[in-house]
Amino acid sequence: MPGYGLRITSIVLGWGALALAGSLPGCVEAVPQDAIEAVENIDRDLMQLRAAEFSPNDYAQFAHQWMALKSRVQADEDLIRWPWEPNDLEIALRRLQEEGAHTVTRLTKERETLRHSAESKIAQVEDRSRMMTMQVSGIDSRLVLGQKPVETDLLMKQARAFYEQGQYDRSLDAADRAAQNLATQAVLLSHELGRYANRDQIVGWQQMAKDTITWSRIHRASAVVVSKADRVLTLYRNGQKIVSYPVRLGFNGIREKRYQGDGATPEGRYRVSSKRGQGQTQFYRALVLDYPNEEDRRRYRLERKTGQIPASRAIGGQIEIHGVENELMAQTLGCVMLENTQMVLLFDRVEKGTPVTIVGALHEQNSVAQTLEMLGVQRKET
């Protein structure tokens, strides 16, 4: 019997030892390598997405969890567990992998949306800028905008450069600022040229032209009316329209003349103060106007007094209706310029003392008013 007991004890001990030996590898089971690699892959995806720059909070959250788990992975005690114990670390890694994958998917979508927004905005602003350049050029008002067009251009170039670098948020920001700059340009134009769309002002101009035509009829003489918006000079005789010629104005002609060198063409009632024939002017033939008249002087004095015109600026003069000196010249310094063939016809039909009335516009639907209206609509759309 003692031999039987010993055998049983041996069997029990043998099975026990076998079970222990079998369970030993389970005690030292490391965190599965694939779980670590999966999180590392997520990290790489997030870095590729530039998540730390694009969505710093999301990446910080991921990085904090990943570093916390990594420190646990590296710590010896976390590598050992009993087979019957749940592997918390592996569970946490799998959870982080899952959350990270969701973050990658979400950020990929968000980044694509941002890229698309930046691309659309750039295209929209570039289109708008092209339109504005054309429209502004059409009414010769480039100088009204000063440095704004170049500022807009530089912002658009920056927006394009950031877009190409994959920095869509910065690209969008630059494009937004370019759009704001364009809107400011539209406001500036409206402020500077709004009188072309002002009904009362147009009625006033229409009355000036009407008075001039009436004078022509009463005095049975010639009179000239120039519309700056239409860039047209019309000759009247005995109150009847004789002929209209296209004209070129000052390089800043759409504006109202305020002082010498501003490139603007004056508006008001003038008279031909002298005629300069061939050899007496560099501009083929010229009709010198009596600018500045009393109204011009009064306005100039007031603006000087209120500081709107710098003290160093004179009122200017030598405003003429003249021919072309150089065919390549698109604009004048403030005069009204005709083609030489038309200038000679006009020159022969007017006398010293002939009234010349220069107005901004004669119709509510003039080119400047239409441009301002279009720009206003576009500004609202941007």
Added chain:
Amino acid sequence: MNSRSTVLPVLCALLMLTACAKPPTEQIAAAEKAVSEAQQSGASTYVADEYAKVQGSLAALKKEVSDQDGKLAIFRDYGKVEQLAVAAKSDAERLKAEATKKKDEAKAAALQAQQVAQEAVAATLALVAKAPTGKDRAALESIKADAEALKASLNQVQMAIDTADYPVAQTKAVAIHEKSQAVSHEIEAALAKIGKGKPSAAKKK
């Protein structure tokens, strides 16, 4: 001397030793200082992902300190904290060096772009100055406004450099350079056209 009288002092000594385990404050402070220096050197901008990770390591370290602090004195072990602190410090120092290098590179690129832009604008302004005065200058007035705008924009490049926003400084400078060249070409074309006409005397207008 019986065995009890030998074991008891040894146990007491062990207890005292373990009860004295304290967090490695110097190493933790050194790691925090290194992370802060990395941040100041621009790591959060130039090596943003790596910087986020080292911040994560610092957070893990602090959590470990907190976990150990929450244990009974005899069970506290700050060995892992020490390991993490040493690793975080080392990583932060590496990031500081990397960020400094990248920042210096970005600064050098921005400064070079700024110089190129300055030279281009100077050349454009010189062309504008060459333009004839008087009647023929009228056509160049809008170009002159553009050149003045480019000159004013150079200040924005300097401002971006002053605030260490080198990517903005560089893209702005490159944009100015490109635009300046375009304006110069416009002026050259205008001058070529104007050259065909006879010069005009300056007149009061």
